Amino acid sequence: MSRSLRAVALFAVAALSLVGCGSGDTGASTEPTTTSESAAPAITGDVNVFAAASLTESFTQLGKDFEKAHPGVKVVFNFAGSSALATQINQGAPADVFASAAPKNMTDVTTTGAITGKPVTFVTNTLEIAVPAGNPAKITGLADFAKPDLKIALCAEQVPCGAAAKKVFQAAGITAAPDTLEQDVKAVLTKVQLDEVDAALVYRTDVKAAGDKVEGIEFPESDKAVNEYPIAVCAKAPNADGARAFVDYVLSDKGRDVLTKAGFGAP
Incomplete structure (x- = not known):
């Protein structure tokens, strides 16, 4: 091969090499772009x-x-x-x-x-009626919360579960007669678990978490207060x-x- 032909061949190889590296203007790289885990903050x-x-x-x-x-x-x-x-x-x-x-x-x-x-x-989350195991007071629904002879526990109104309770009572047209107002839903649930009240309104997740220590009763108005x-x-x-x-x-x-x-x- 003559010296001039050899130079042309070398130039062509160099040009192909540059095209193979690519740049931001020539399209996406053939290698996948991944973020290294080590780049994330420790x-x-x-x-x-x-x-x-x-x-x-x-x-x-x-x-x-x-x-x-x-x-x-x-x-x-x-x-x-x-x-x-x-x-x-x-x-x-x-x-x-x-x-x-x-x-x-x-x-x-x-x-x-x-x-x-x-x-x-x-x-x-939505509310559910919680009663002690065995439901000794024979609670059947939300209307029972208006009975003065029953012991009822609710969350205070400034707490989300209390605000939700207010909504469901309004939807049902019931004036509740609570004996105690607690500052969080776990305090309400504890009253039920200790048999200190006949019924309470807590979240369905709390009833589930309590297992066989309490029983849950669903009521249709619960969908009026979805938290x-x-x-x-x-x-x-x-x-x-x-x-x-x-x-x-x-x-x-x-x-x-x-x-x-x-x-x-x-x-």
Whole structure:
């Protein structure tokens, strides 16, 4: 081969090599684009989750699963009535995540700037009548809550389960006669479990979590008060990376599976 032909051949090979590397202007690369796990922020330390009392069992399980997926991380829960949790967060409590049993309590913290991101509704829940095992008072429906001779427990109105109870009583045209008003749904459920009341209104998930300690009675007006549960990362989260990772886990297929098994409905 002559010197000139050899030069032409070398030029052609070089040109083909440049085309094979590609650029942003010549189309997509032939190699798949993936994000390396090492590029994600390392999650360490405690993740402080403020969650509605009705999430106790399901979130406790999610916390254990999350810790297994992220060795070295500990999820610390504060379970209480959503209104109390909102107050704590607004007063500067070091929360990373807030999961409320109703949008109103989430609004209480977004309006103050304690949460600046957009909350995501992740589950729904409805009320159910809870009675002690064996139903000794022979409760049959929502109308029994108006009988003064029966001992009745409800959530206080400022708590999501109490606000929901008010809605269902209004829908049914019933004036309830409660003997005690509690600050979260677990306190109401405890009254039933200890046989201190004849009936109470709690979430269907709480009845399910109590097992054979209580019996649940469904009632048609429950669909008049469907509670939506929003979750969000707090604006001043001490562990923002951990908070975002935990919220993502709750919203993942694994998280939804745990919540569905607990009796929560889809958003």
